[in-house]
Amino acid sequence: QVQLVESGGGLVQAGGSLRLSCAASGRIFSTSVMGWYRQAPGKQRELVAVVTSAGYKNYADSVKGRFTISRDYAKNTVSLQMNSLKPEDTAVYYCHTSWTVNVYWGQGTQVTVSS
Secondary structure, three states, X not given: OOEEEEEOOEEEEOOOOEEEEEEEEOOOOOOOEEEEEEEOOOOOOEEEEEEOOOXXXXXXXXXXXXXXXXXXXXXXXXXXXXXXXXXXXXXXXXXXXXXXXXXXXXXXXXXXXXX
């Protein structure tokens, strides 16, 4: 069984920075995608940033230029550096990994950006 444990959420003022980290335990398939999604109150869960096993990165348009995703393949960790945060970035952020039909989520970590 795969477990994803997130850390690093919190409260920050607009313009500030936060770094989220996620550690995966269990059997992670070599071709897995890892990344981050978020869900704001009353909204659907949306992709923030993901990175493939080959290193290809995909970002939501709303975070391009502000967020940077990184992955340590040896340690099965993925991080999200979030700069120039905006109030609209407020959400619960979920770590995610998947391969073929297997999909796993972390418990989520709250990020709140005050104006």
